[in-house]
Amino acid sequence: MAALASGNGTIDAAATAEQRETAQAAPIRSATNPMVTPLLTDLYQFTMAYAYWKAGKHLERAVFDLYFRKNPFGGEYTVFAGLEECIRLIANFHFKEEDISFMRSVMPTCEDGFFEYLRELDCSDVEVYAVPEGSVVFPKVPLIRVEGPVAVVQLLETPFVNLVNYASLVTTNAARHRFVAGNTKNLLEFGLRRAQGPDGGISASKYCYIGGFDATSNVAAGNLFGIPLRGTHSHAFVSSYMSPDEIVDKSLHSHDGSSTCMDFLSLVQTWLSKLQFSESLHGVFGETNQSELAAFTSYALAFPNNFLALVDTYDVMRSGIPNFCAVALALNDLGYKASGIRLDSGDLAYLSIEARKFFQAIEKEFNVPGFGKMSITASNDLNEETLDALNKQGHEIDAFGIGTYLVTCYAQAALGCVFKLVEINKQPRIKLSEDVTKVSIPCKKQCFRLYGREGYALVDIMTGENETPPKVGERILCRHPFNESKRAYVVPQRVEELLKCYWPGSSNKPREDLPLLKNIRDRCMQQLEQMRSDHMRRLNPTPYKVSVSGKLYDFIHFLWLSEAPKQAVAADMPSHEMDAKTDSEVTSNATSSPARPVYYVQSPSRDSHDGEKTTTTTTSFNSSPALSPPRSHSSVGRHSRESSSSRFSGSLKPAGARKISPHDGGGRGSRRRGGKTWKECAVIEEEGLLDGEEDDAGVPRRCYFLGFVLAFFLLFSFFALILGGASRNQRPRIIMKSITFDNFIIQAGTDASLVPTDMATLNSTLKFTYRNTGSFFGVHVTSTPIDLNYYQLTLASGNMNDFYQSRKSKRDLRVVVKGHQVPLYGGGSSLSSSEGKTSGPVGMTLGFTVRSRAYVLGKLVKPKFYSNVQCSVTMDQTKLSTPVSLKNSCRYS
Numbered sequence: 001m002a003a004l005a006s007g008n009g010t011i012d013a014a015a016t017a018e019q020r021e022t023a024q025a026a027p028i029r030s031a032t033n034p035m036v037t038p039l040l041t042d043l044y045q046f047t048m049a050y051a052y053w054k055a056g057k058h059l060e061r062a063v064f065d066l067y068f069r070k071n072p073f074g075g076e077y078t079v080f081a082g083l084e085e086c087i088r089l090i091a092n093f094h095f096k097e098e099d100i101s102f103m104r105s106v107m108p109t110c111e112d113g114f115f116e117y118l119r120e121l122d123c124s125d126v127e128v129y130a131v132p133e134g135s136v137v138f139p140k141v142p143l144i145r146v147e148g149p150v151a152v153v154q155l156l157e158t159p160f161v162n163l164v165n166y167a168s169l170v171t172t173n174a175a176r177h178r179f180v181a182g183n184t185k186n187l188l189e190f191g192l193r194r195a196q197g198p199d200g201g202i203s204a205s206k207y208c209y210i211g212g213f214d215a216t217s218n219v220a221a222g223n224l225f226g227i228p229l230r231g232t233h234s235h236a237f238v239s240s241y242m243s244p245d246e247i248v249d250k251s252l253h254s255h256d257g258s259s260t261c262m263d264f265l266s267l268v269q270t271w272l273s274k275l276q277f278s279e280s281l282h283g284v285f286g287e288t289n290q291s292e293l294a295a296f297t298s299y300a301l302a303f304p305n306n307f308l309a310l311v312d313t314y315d316v317m318r319s320g321i322p323n324f325c326a327v328a329l330a331l332n333d334l335g336y337k338a339s340g341i342r343l344d345s346g347d348l349a350y351l352s353i354e355a356r357k358f359f360q361a362i363e364k365e366f367n368v369p370g371f372g373k374m375s376i377t378a379s380n381d382l383n384e385e386t387l388d389a390l391n392k393q394g395h396e397i398d399a400f401g402i403g404t405y406l407v408t409c410y411a412q413a414a415l416g417c418v419f420k421l422v423e424i425n426k427q428p429r430i431k432l433s434e435d436v437t438k439v440s441i442p443c444k445k446q447c448f449r450l451y452g453r454e455g456y457a458l459v460d461i462m463t464g465e466n467e468t469p470p471k472v473g474e475r476i477l478c479r480h481p482f483n484e485s486k487r488a489y490v491v492p493q494r495v496e497e498l499l500k501c502y503w504p505g506s507s508n509k510p511r512e513d514l515p516l517l518k519n520i521r522d523r524c525m526q527q528l529e530q531m532r533s534d535h536m537r538r539l540n541p542t543p544y545k546v547s548v549s550g551k552l553y554d555f556i557h558f559l560w561l562s563e564a565p566k567q568a569v570a571a572d573m574p575s576h577e578m579d580a581k582t583d584s585e586v587t588s589n590a591t592s593s594p595a596r597p598v599y600y601v602q603s604p605s606r607d608s609h610d611g612e613k614t615t616t617t618t619t620s621f622n623s624s625p626a627l628s629p630p631r632s633h634s635s636v637g638r639h640s641r642e643s644s645s646s647r648f649s650g651s652l653k654p655a656g657a658r659k660i661s662p663h664d665g666g667g668r669g670s671r672r673r674g675g676k677t678w679k680e681c682a683v684i685e686e687e688g689l690l691d692g693e694e695d696d697a698g699v700p701r702r703c704y705f706l707g708f709v710l711a712f713f714l715l716f717s718f719f720a721l722i723l724g725g726a727s728r729n730q731r732p733r734i735i736m737k738s739i740t741f742d743n744f745i746i747q748a749g750t751d752a753s754l755v756p757t758d759m760a761t762l763n764s765t766l767k768f769t770y771r772n773t774g775s776f777f778g779v780h781v782t783s784t785p786i787d788l789n790y791y792q793l794t795l796a797s798g799n800m801n802d803f804y805q806s807r808k809s810k811r812d813l814r815v816v817v818k819g820h821q822v823p824l825y826g827g828g829s830s831l832s833s834s835e836g837k838t839s840g841p842v843g844m845t846l847g848f849t850v851r852s853r854a855y856v857l858g859k860l861v862k863p864k865f866y867s868n869v870q871c872s873v874t875m876d877q878t879k880l881s882t883p884v885s886l887k888n889s890c891r892y893s
Contacts, residue, residue: 739764
């Protein structure tokens with residue numbers, strides 16, 4: 001099979017103007033699926049379009065961003081796909097007469113003029129900017145930006161989200177499988193029969209190929225997209241044969257056509273006899289299934305150049321592999337080379353290892369070059385976890401056929417793309433939410449990816465449309481969109497602009513060509529190589545940074561404050577109701593004055609980060625905000641950074657409390673720049689901060705009592721800390737003595753699911769000493785299971801009984817560590833056995849953790865001690881029942 005492609009897949013930015021004009025003039029084909037029409041949308045898109053039209057807003061220029069909020073499958077990256085189908089939709093967007101008639105029946109109360117508007121509607125005035133398909137992308141960064149009349153762009157929302165959502169999800173799933181399998185293995189997509197309908201099957205084949213798969217079994221996808229096809233036969237083909245007598249035409253021409261074998265079946269049977277009496281394979285198998293041999297022979301006669309057999313219909317090692325080898329060797333005599341085998345059940349790691357040994361033995365004994373490297377393909381409900389487990393066990397599989405878990409995206413149902421309005425009539429818009437992850441990033445934006453010296457991507461940054469783009473070698477401030485404390489300066493070594501124009505509409509801008517599918521796949525592979533491995537790993541990946549520029553950050557929070565609802569607080573509200581308000585609210589202090597409302601609005605990022613003061617604004621922002629607005633000067637008073645309960649404390653003050661205006665003591669006449677008046681705001685300052693108030697008051701008696709309690713608590717805590725600190729230096733000690741192996745047997749058997757594998761039985765006794773060195777406390781002692789491991793296989797385990805150990809004492813312990821018929825699943829293939837006994841010493845590791853808890857001062861001071869023990873142990877069959885010293889074989893931590 002073809003190796004993984006490794007092109008850069010980038011769009012040629014140096015294309016000539018003539019080439020671009022030719023590309024723009026070339027018609028774009030309709031969507032792959034004929035169901036993708038303007039009617040493929042939700043009804044509420046049409047109801048909104050009618051409401052826009054009815055209000056005369058339908059031609060207003062709007063900008064929408066399509067993005068997602070969270071990476072799928074618990075990972076930290078996503079691969080963008082589905083762009084080509086979106087462009088095909090808008091290039092052929094128009095309503096047919098039958099579409100108009102149907103919409104009339106659905107919306108009978110709408111005016112005729114609206115349907116005349118729909119009849120003439122197209123996307124000639126729509127512009128589409130997008131990240132190139134096959135790119136690695138991250139949350140919040142726009143994948144597609146759509147600009148145009150608000151009504152028509154609204155109609156594009158549902159189909160765009162539909163076309164991008166599954167495409168990006170399954171491409172990402174495929175890329176994750178490729179990452180786990182590695183670049184040296186072939187990946188085959190076998191998911192058509194399990195996909196969600198015909199469109200799901202076709203789409204999965206296309207996007208799995210983009211995500212790194214090498215071929216598909218889907219013939220229709222091969223025809224539509226030019227994806228390489230792979231396939232063998234099923235169990236039904238094998239079981240359909242009863243005996244070799246069913247083969248009628250047994251002749252086969254040699255590969256070079258120089259001769260003809262008139263009885264190919266006899267040649268196969270001759271080779272099978274040779275294998276049965278082979279010295280290296282003696283005793284591995286006996287009589288094989290002859291109907292299976294007939295099926296393999298018949299298939300080889302039909303496909304001598306591509307003979308790949310499914311070998312697990314009856315028994316892999318006792319029938320399937322020997323029968324395959326007999327046919328493959330017969331083909332070799334005629335100049336053909338068999339392709340390999342497929343395993344579809346059983347212990348894949350173990351069977352692949354045993355099959356490889358079989359092939360290598362044949363190559364060595366019969367001098368057949370390359371036979372030992374015969375391809376082994378595995379299938380059987382594989383997924384990421386299975387591939388990872390196979391890698392850890394060690395296997396000899398060359399290709400994986402993956403279906404159900406891949407195409408259904410079993411681990412996650414949907415990507416969760418959204419389509420949000422960010423600007424209309426050049427006025428930025430924002431969507432707010434109590435969940436900060438759902439707050440949109442407003443205005444038309446530029447998006448860039450910044451790379452470091454090693455060529456890896458460092459951060460994605462969004463800037464305002466009119467901001468100066470980042471430049472190579474120049475420092476730029478990157479800020480988290482909503483978390484004020486997360487910010488960094490970056491000096492990029494390469495800058496990549498992410499959004500390209502794929503549909504210019506009436507703007508006459510140059511349009512990017514839609515690349516070939518293979519080029520999209522190449523780009524995906526290149527992009528994945530440019531990501532750091534810690535972003536890509538399956539477990540606990542490092543989050544990739546997505547940021548905004550400093551100006552855009554300021555603007556986001558300026559607009560947030562402007563658009564958030566403003567709550568009025570009546571001056572005569574009872575104090576107990578006022579105390580229940582949040583720390584961003586203010587209170588009135590003049591009970592005798594007329595009720596005046598106090599207005600507030602607060603950006604969540606300004607209340608708890610980096611020493612910023614809580615901002616309470618007293619006015620709404622009615623003017624159109626600029627991209628980089630000045631800092632608001634409407635802070636009310638000097639709020640402290642203490643807990644929320646102390647920012648505005650106590651009940652309403654009587655007449656002695658003074659008012660604070662927005663401008664340091666200014667009264668009603670205070671005005672903002674430009675002559676606009678501020679709405680007056682009255683607040684209560686924090687208790688104890690009013691100038692000169694209660695300076696002469698005495699100390700209440702209750703303060704003495706509180707002081708005494710506080711002093712007692714501090715002394716007691718100090719004494720407890722001394723005891724706790726002293727006990728820390730008196731750690732218990734573990735002294736390993738010996739381990740005695742009573743028996744160690746390896747024999748053939750089957751696991752609980754009847755999978756054949758070698759089984760190990762081991763009995764041993766471990767001795768060690770526990771010493772409590774504490775001089776004034778006893779300890780309660782527990783332990784994790786004591787495991788004996790052969791590499792990553794746990795062969796035996798034992799449990800230590802819990803106990804209490806008094807101060808300055810020790811205890812000798814004995815623990816039985818045993819394992820009964822533990823399946824090895826091929827992991828113990830290097831443990832060559834003879835009559836159930838190993839042929840030489842076997843190295844193992846013994847490990848466990850002892851947990852000790854002391855109660856120094858009741859339950860107030862209870863230090864914990866953890867003692868980790870790791871020992872290297874060697875089991876020798878010739879020294880069973882003899883203690884093996886562990887004195888110098890253990891590490892303690």
